[in-house]
Amino acid sequence: SEAITVGNNTIKLPGIGAYLAQAISDKNLHAIGWVILAMTVVILAYDQLLFRPLVAWADKFRMEFTSSGDAPESWLLDLIRRTRLIHRLLVPLGWMFARAARVRFQLPAFSAPRFHIPQREKNSKLGDIIWAAIVLLATVYVVYRVFLYVRTGVTLDEIGHVFVLGLITLLRVVVLIAIASVIWVPVGVLIGLRPALAEKVQPLAQFLAAFPANLLFPVFVIAIVRFHLNPDIWLSPLIVLGTQWYILFNVIAGASSYPNDYREAAKNFHIRGWQWWRQAMLPGIFPYYVTGAITASGGAWNASIVAEFVQWGDTKVAAHGLGAYIAQTTAAGDYPKIIVGIAVMSLFVTLFNRLLWRPMYAYAEGKLRLD
DSSP, rough: EEEEEETTEEEEOHHHHHHHHHHHHHOHHHHHHHHHHHHHHHHHHHHHIIIIHHHHHGGGGGSSSSSOOSSOOOOOHHHHHHOOHHHHHHHHHHHHHHHHHTTTOOOOOOOOOGGGHHHHHHHHHHHHHHHHHHHHHHHHHHHHHHHHHHHHHOOOHHHHHHHHHHHHHHHHHHHHHHHHHHHHHHHHHHHHHOOHHHHHHHHHHHHHHHHOOOHHHHHHHHHHHHHHHHHOOOOOOOOHTTTHHHHHHHHHHHTSSOOOHHHHHHTTOOOOOHHIIIIIIIHHHHHHHHHHHHHHHHHHHHHHHEEEEEEEEEEEEESSHHHHHHHHHHHTTOHHHHHHHHHHHHHHHHHHHHIHHHHHHHHHHHHOOOO
16 A cells, blocks of 8 residues: 555555565566565564563453463563563553542533523534535535446446456455364454464464465565466465454464353253363354454455455466456556456455444344453
């Protein structure tokens, strides 16, 4: 997103993303190596200096009657707690925040008589109706103008072709999310139930989650061109490369917050194997999994624009799909087709969320919450 090309115009923002885009365009492997090194340093730094202390500090807020055997640890949090100078510097700051949190904000009381409330409600409803009508008319006008603009460069056959490409990308996203779920749900539970293991795996997982798919473009392009592979299959992993980690992180969070009391009860009743997964663990982490799957699905749709049309220097490889369609029309500067592609993708994402993820999320929130 720091380097966007539309037609003959290229917009770049200062940052490692624009630097990486230029390195890919120039086929500069040396520069890509520096990008990997810089990302590694930054990810390790914010893991050790920010997230690890927060996780260790937040463990004291767990609400359960039996304590966990392994509590998360942080060398920085231990340093802050044991160093007198740091403690003396932070105590006044904590006192100021505590005082600010106790300040009472009171809104002025309204002394209007009760019999005026129906009139105010009537005026409020009238104002809401007027505002809704204005928004509706403005929306209809904008849609009409967009339709007139798109009609100049897009035919009905083209729109039907875009819908078919959307179905291809939908199938690709569903299959990849299912494969990622089968792999990462057991791994996430294994990690989440072992804080010591989570401390070791978390930096690696965060690095892989922040690893941009662009860095693998050279490998995929060279392999597909040299071995004459099918781009529709071998470019698909790039879609889920960065989004699969949302599933892993949310499952780890769900397993970490799974009450230790329930684990002890399952152990005492000798619940093991598939029965343990079906009756104990999977219901406990299901709300977290749904949250991660929703995020991963949305990220996969966005990633398809980059992953279905890859470039390494002057060599370009494209798969069939809506993401490749949007990427190619954006590079060509064909604005009517860009609008159609984005509109169809938005429609697919909205329907997918309404018909699948929203019912699953409602079921998870209503039936499987542990609080």
